[in-house]
Amino acid sequence: MQIDIYDFDKTIVPFDSGSLFFMYCMIHYPWCIIILPIVAVAGLLLGLGLIGFTEFKRTCYLYLPMIPTEKAVKKFWDKYINKVHPWFLERKRYSIIISASPDFLLEEIANRLKVDELICSRHNRKTGVIIGKNCRAEEKVRRLYEMHKPEDLEVMDVYSDSYRHDKYIFSLAQNQCYHIEHSKKVPFNYKDVYSD
Template sequence: MDKLAIFDVDYTITKKETLMQLYKYVVLKDIKNIRFLPRALYSGAMYKIGFYDEKRVKESFLKFIDKIHEDDLLKLVKNFYGDVLEKILYEDAINMMKKLKGQGYKIYLISASPEFYLNEFYAIKEVDMIIGTKFSIENKMFMRKMNGENCKGEEKVRRLKEVLKEKNIEVDYKNSYMFSDSLSDKPLLDLVGNAYLINYKKKSNFEILKWK
């Protein structure tokens, strides 16, 4: 049986929220992309008052790369990782991955962020599997249409078990680990025997780790 060390991404292994970092990166590359900012702010406001769910917010927000060719998207996210993402990683998160990998654990990243750029985290040699929110590619063009559900909460558990079933992997959950910054990941935190909240500022029944 495999033992897993599961990590959320945003604010767990990274110091900042990655999707917003992608938008800022695209704006810096071409200031004309600032025109999508009002849409982003509007979508966020609609979410806060309950008119939009997270799926609709993300589909709306990603207008700034809508219909980009998949080859251009691959180049964009590769550069995004090198220029931004790898510079905002918590050193303590990477050290934990290295430690647990050395103890025979499989390292899984499971996040609600889009999988099309999360896949760049395979550059971290310890990472075995990445599961994120999927978006559609049609006729080799990126479509801001979510493929399936937003990978959050119970959906993370469903997606994990789906991948494990496909790969015929049995897991020793009692001795596995889960790290997250948020109680939105309680379904995954409850799944394992070793669950930790990262830089959490409230009281919790889960042990809290301070990562830098």
């Protein structure tokens, strides 16, 4: 099966959806600000290298039990769906989004955009706590091949805003890699960017 792979944040949309949803909830459900000191401490520990990014993300969605999550997500995407880049709507092949953002946030927009498949970070919907590893870097490829046998896929094009974090999915492209810059698709040759 021929497929195209897309990152989501700053690729299909020009923002980080998890961070923007966090701010959206702090504004629309202001009682959630009580978790800010916990997130701030976790951010400090992350900056000092005392915890990893997955551990940091365990604190980021602790406000979920305090909000009507499904309703909040729908209203969030009602507001921001118009920010989806028009070029994404013109896709032709089977499309798989692979993202570090949470499942409870991306499932709604993936359904609205009629994406064929979504792979992202899993979260407990009641507590907000991340389940397993954060779906970034090498984990994206591992999760893809958890769902599909490598021999069953022919990865054609790969799209992402991050040379640094998405080297691993870029390496799968058999046709073209696209780096997203200022919302535009910029084609590049994998071997020109990566030395391995």
